[in-house]
Amino acid sequence: MPMPFSILADTFEKLERVTARTQMLLYLVELFKKTPPDVIDKVVYFLQGKLWPDWKGLPELGVGEKLLIKAAAISLHVSEQQLEQLAKRLGDIGQAIEMVKAEKAKKAPAPGLLAFIKRQDSSTVGLTVEKVYDTLAKIAQAQGEGSREIKLKLLAGLLAEASPKEAKYIARFVEGKLRLGVGDATIMEALAVVYAGSASMRSIVERAYNLRADLGLVAKILATKGVDELKHIKPEVGIPIRPMLAERLNDAAEILRKLGGKALVEYKYDGERAQIHKKGDKIWIFSRRLENITYMYPDVVEMARKGIKANEAIVEGEIVAIDPETGELRPFQVLMHRRRKHDIHLVLSEIPVAVYLFDTIYVDGEDLTVKPLPKRHETLEKIIEPSERWQLAKGIVTDSPEELETFFLKAIEDGAEGVMAKAIHDRSIYQAGARGWLWIKYKRDYKSEMSDTVDLVVIGALYGKGRRGGKFGALLMAAYDPETDTFKSVCKVGSGFTDEDLERLDDILKPYIRDHKPARVDSQMKPDVWVEPALVAEIIGAELTLSPIHTCCYGWVRKGAGISIRFPRFIRWRPDKGPEDATTTKELYEMYLRQLRKVKEAT
Numbered sequence: 388m389p390m391p392f393s394i395l396a397d398t399f400e401k402l403e404r405v406t407a408r409t410q411m412l413l414y415l416v417e418l419f420k421k422t423p424p425d426v427i428d429k430v431v432y433f434l435q436g437k438l439w440p441d442w443k444g445l446p447e448l449g450v451g452e453k454l455l456i457k458a459a460a461i462s463l464h465v466s467e468q469q470l471e472q473l474a475k476r477l478g479d480i481g482q483a484i485e486m487v488k489a490e491k492a493k494k495a496p497a498p499g500l501l502a503f504i505k506r507q508d509s510s511t512v513g514l515t516v517e518k519v520y521d522t523l524a525k526i527a528q529a530q531g532e533g534s535r536e537i538k539l540k541l542l543a544g545l546l547a548e549a550s551p552k553e554a555k556y557i558a559r560f561v562e563g564k565l566r567l568g569v570g571d572a573t574i575m576e577a578l579a580v581v582y583a584g585s586a587s588m589r590s591i592v593e594r595a596y597n598l599r600a601d602l603g604l605v606a607k608i609l610a611t612k613g614v615d616e617l618k619h620i621k622p623e624v625g626i627p628i629r630p631m632l633a634e635r636l637n638d639a640a641e642i643l644r645k646l647g648g649k650a651l652v653e654y655k656y657d658g659e660r661a662q663i664h665k666k667g668d669k670i671w672i673f674s675r676r677l678e679n680i681t682y683m684y685p686d687v688v689e690m691a692r693k694g695i696k697a698n699e700a701i702v703e704g705e706i707v708a709i710d711p712e713t714g715e716l717r718p719f720q721v722l723m724h725r726r727r728k729h730d731i732h733l734v735l736s737e738i739p740v741a742v743y744l745f746d747t748i749y750v751d752g753e754d755l756t757v758k759p760l761p762k763r764h765e766t767l768e769k770i771i772e773p774s775e776r777w778q779l780a781k782g783i784v785t786d787s788p789e790e791l792e793t794f795f796l797k798a799i800e801d802g803a804e805g806v807m808a809k810a811i812h813d814r815s816i817y818q819a820g821a822r823g824w825l826w827i828k829y830k831r832d833y834k835s836e837m838s839d840t841v842d843l844v845v846i847g848a849l850y851g852k853g854r855r856g857g858k859f860g861a862l863l864m865a866a867y868d869p870e871t872d873t874f875k876s877v878c879k880v881g882s883g884f885t886d887e888d889l890e891r892l893d894d895i896l897k898p899y900i901r902d903h904k905p906a907r908v909d910s911q912m913k914p915d916v917w918v919e920p921a922l923v924a925e926i927i928g929a930e931l932t933l934s935p936i937h938t939c940c941y942g943w944v945r946k947g948a949g950i951s952i953r954f955p956r957f958i959r960w961r962p963d964k965g966p967e968d969a970t971t972t973k974e975l976y977e978m979y980l981r982q983l984r985k986v987k988e989a990t
């Protein structure tokens with residue numbers, strides 16, 4: 388049974404206006420109930436605002452504003468100029484198209500019999516989700532010579548067939564501006580309700596998504612084969628796995644206690660996490676956010692091809708910039724220059740890298756995520772052929788806090804960020820997508836009371852004063868709460884920015900500015916403009932404090948108060964992190980408790 392695209396357009400309209408996550412969930416449940424199982428993947432991709440997972444490295448739509456206006460003008464029989472002006476006035480091309488289309492429909496002459504029949508016919512079938520998806524996919528795949536014409540024709544045809552509302556959303560999708568503010572976790576919860584009978588089954592959907600980062604695919608397996616099938620999902624080469632993450636502590640003895648007395652302690656390299664997949668001669672590299680970054684590291688591809696002895700494998704390591712002369716480690720910022728350079732081959736010698744491997748997830752048919760760390764490590768050692776720039780992370784196994792502390796100091800001296808301590812007991816499995824106490828990071832002290840930075844998400848912006856009048860001067864920042872899939876306010880940060888940071892702020896924020904509070908944002912403080920949670924920044928402050936205004940951990944420590952940061956300072960953007968990778972409310976709570984303990988010990 389084909390699914391009318393109008394159902395999706397109606398849902399988009401509702402989602403756009405929603406201000407509470409519970410309501411958002413209800414709309415999604417309603418939508419999935421109306422979705423035939425064989426198109427659920429497409430519906431999920433539409434909700435994510437994409438045609439396929441980013442990591443697939445498939446082409447994007449490749450339709451700019453100009454082409455969109457041209458296609459819409461053809462389909463509407465109006466001039467491009469006319470449409471462009473209206474779009475400018477409304478600040479939204481989608482809305483302009485909708486308006487002109489609705490106006491035309493009203494003015495259309497009384498239909499002759501043929502047109503009447505045609506209209507009746509198309510209104511019963513109308514545009515289907517499949518047709519819209521397939522046409523958009525064709526538009527994306529049109530590459531090379533003559534592709535502009537093909538894209539134009541396909542898009543104009545699609546817009547001509549659409550109703551005014553459908554055309555609006557198609558245009559927004561094409562522009563990459565279909566920002567519904569629906570998080571993956573909320574989609575998963577709705578899927579669990581509809582196809583597995585209860586929201587509590589979200590964890591099974593989540594596990595599958597953690598091992599196969601393709602929510603459309605996971606939804607389709609669930610909808611067509613049932614929840615049992617999801618339980619048996621294994622990693623697959625070429626499909627990224629959501630990475631295992633670490634908790635944090637700053638005390639060697641406490642770290643060892645938490646890990647069961649004895650641990651593998653490794654350098655925590657300050658670079659970019661890389662999940663390297665190998666199948667025969669083919670290599671993929673995925674980032675911490677599961678983007679396909681293979682093209683950025685042709686040198687690492689070569690190293691992996693030579694340095695992995697297995698035929699099929701998934702290994703993890705940190706790519707670090709090194710000094711071309713001395714081979715010493717260089718900081719993360721140096722590596723990030725590679726992201727900004729267009730001609731990668733030019734920077735290969737300018738910014739050489741080394742890879743320090745620390746885990747293996749899959750080797751020649753064997754799913755290692757369910758195996759304890761010592762077994763995974765042993766396998767890693769077996770399949771790696773080390774070379775100067777391709778080796779295992781430096782590490783020791785220890786049960787002594789003193790030894791751990793000395794190793795930590797040595798790591799810092801060598802240019803690492805600190806150490807990663809990892810459990811080595813029988814239950815030390817690879818927890819894909821989870822931040823747990825099996826891995827603990829111990830980072831350098833930033834010489835202030837607040838001993839570690841946090842990564843917070845921008846949810847609002849405030850205009851500056853004086854010299855900065857009329858431009859943004861401060862950001863409202865939030866922590867992520869995975870339980871409720873919401874972003875809770877922590878602090879307003881207005882210092883630490885360089886002049887250059889401030890100059891770029893307007894441009895960086897622009898695509899995410901909203902005229903109402905985004906549905907997943909939980910904040911009592913009202914900024915000058917709301918910002919859709921998308922941008923992550925690293926923040927440090929003097930200390931964690933209790934605040935009556937901020938909603939992070941509200942009521943956890945004291946009734947009527949949340950946790951905030953005193954004297955927060957911006958350190959840097961974290962483009963390698965998505966909003967759901969930000970510091971969580973629970974982490975801030977634990978940091979607050981530790982700080983409290985330290986203060987007590989000192990007095």
Ligand SMILES: Nc1ncnc2c1ncn2[C@@H]1O[C@H](COP(=O)(O)OP(=O)(O)OP(=O)(O)O)[C@@H](O)[C@H]1O
Nearest residue numbers: 631632633653654655656659660705745780807828
């Ligand atoms: N030996 C190592 N083992 C595991 N991870 C390592 C190691 N060395 C460096 N890392 C990096 O440390 C990160 C683990 O810290 P965490 O799970 O908190 O992620 P994160 O939030 O990106 O960390 P941070 O913000 O502290 O850099 C990994 O994602 C990886 O990039």
